[in-house]
Amino acid sequence: MEWSFRAAAELVTRIYAGVAGAVFLVSGLLYLCLGHxxxxxxxxxxxxxxxxxxxxLxxxxLKYNGxxxxxxSQLWLADLRFCHGNMELLFVAGLVLLGLTVAGLIVVVWGDAQIGLSSKILATFVIIAANFWMGRATTTASGGxxxxxxxxxGGVVLAFLGLRLLPASAHPVGLTCGIVIAAVVSSFSFATxxxxxxxxxFLGYCMRFRLHRLVVLGLAGIVTAAVFVSLPSREASGGLMLGPDVAAAFIKLPGLLCRLIGSPIAHVVGAWFDDKTARELIDASGxxxxxxxxxxxxxxxxxVPRW
Known part of the structure; x- marks a missing residue:
């Protein structure tokens, strides 16, 4: 009796998640097509x-709002150059990229043999709902x-997928390059x-990657961050990537990384003081x-001792 109830509950859950996911997907696509x-x-x-x-070029x-x-930008620059800024084409491009990203996430979930069928269906529903819910309309309704x-x-998904396949890959060098390229695309699409x-x-360390692989990923990340910092903003009046600016970016990068690591503790310590001046002093003291x-x-x- 207990087994039958559990099986029936799982069946109902699967049906609900499948139907809800399909309805969410169709309604989300209709909303975007009619209201973008x-x-x-x-x-x-x-x-x-x-x-x-x-x-x-x-x-x-240039950076916009950081x-x-x-x-x-290659998409909307091409749209401006060849299609006179047609927002419909840009919307279609964005919708295709969104669909490919969602499909990639779903493929990753369904490719995991350790996850049961019910979990896969529920995960698919969550992925669809998270990407097509109306709370994201301010971004998904805009092609750009x-x-x-x-x-x-999409870059995040590809990088994680490559990281998962890397230990058993017959071509680790090529796959590592693919991971780096995916991460670079993600970094220079939006700052997050x-x-x-x-x-x-962190994931590579947890997966016990060899030191040289972590070094490659670390160096690629440092170079990417340095290039990102060296790019001027839209308001900058000077030229692009001046030599001193690039050198300054490399010099400041370790300090910025250390501040990022220590900022949670600094915020906790600052919260102990009610006086605003004391908190500002903590921020200014390094x-x-x-x-x-x-x-x-x-x-x-x-x-280091692990290697």
């Missing part, structure tokens, strides 16, 4: 202003924004893609820098 932006909108007024007054290399859109976020997430690099290093450097050193002492 058909004209220039929001940040694209400023982006197109730059694109129309600067060269193709310069427009692609984000580098080098790879997705959809290109940015889909390329960012930069978080992929430490994640790859507390997060020193704590982060100490944490990085301790991590090195723990990690």
């Amino acid at each position: 932006w058909q004209v220039t909108h929001l940040d694209f007024w400023r982006i197109y202003d730059v694109c129309l007054n600067r060269s193709w 310069e427009s692609a290399l 984000h580098s859109h080098f790879f997705p 924004f959809n290109c940015c976020y889909s390329l960012t997430l 893609g930069l978080a992929l690099w430490p994640t790859l290093l 507390f997060s820098l020193y704590i982060g450097a100490l944490g990085a050193a301790l991590s090195g002492l723990i990690v």
Whole structure:
């Protein structure tokens, strides 16, 4: 009796998740097709202003609001050049990229033999709901924004998939290059893609990768971050990637990394004080820098002996 009830519950769950996922997908696609932006909108007024007054390469290399859109910008630059800024074509491109990203996530889930059928169906429903729910309409209804976020997430998916296949791969060098390329595409599609690099290093460490593989990923991440920092913003009046700026980016990068590592502890310590001046003093004293450097050193002492 207990087994029958459990089997019936699983069957009902599978049917509900499958039907709900299908309804969510169809309704989401209909909403996007009927309610997407058909004209220039929001940040694209400023982006197109730059694109129309600067060269193709310069427009692609500039950062907008702290984000580098080098790879997705190729789509709207081509749209501007050859199709006169047709937002419908840009929307179709973004929708295709979104569909490919969702399909990639679903393929990864269904390719895992350790996950049961019910879990796979539920995971598929979650993936569809997370990508097509109306709360994301501000981005998915915009062709340009959809290109940015889909390329960012798509790079993450490909990098994680490559990381999973790397230990048993017959061509580890080529697969490692593929992982790096996917991470670079993610990083230069939207700035949050930069978080992929430490994640790859952490996962590689947990998967007990050899030291040389982690070094390759680490160096690639450092170079990517340095290039990202050296790119000027839209408001910059100087040229692109000046020599001193690149050198300064490399010099500042270790300090920025240490501040990032130590910032959680600095925020906790700052929260102990009610006085705003005391918290600002902690921020200005380099507390997060020193704590982060100490944490990085301790991590090195723990990690290196494993090899």
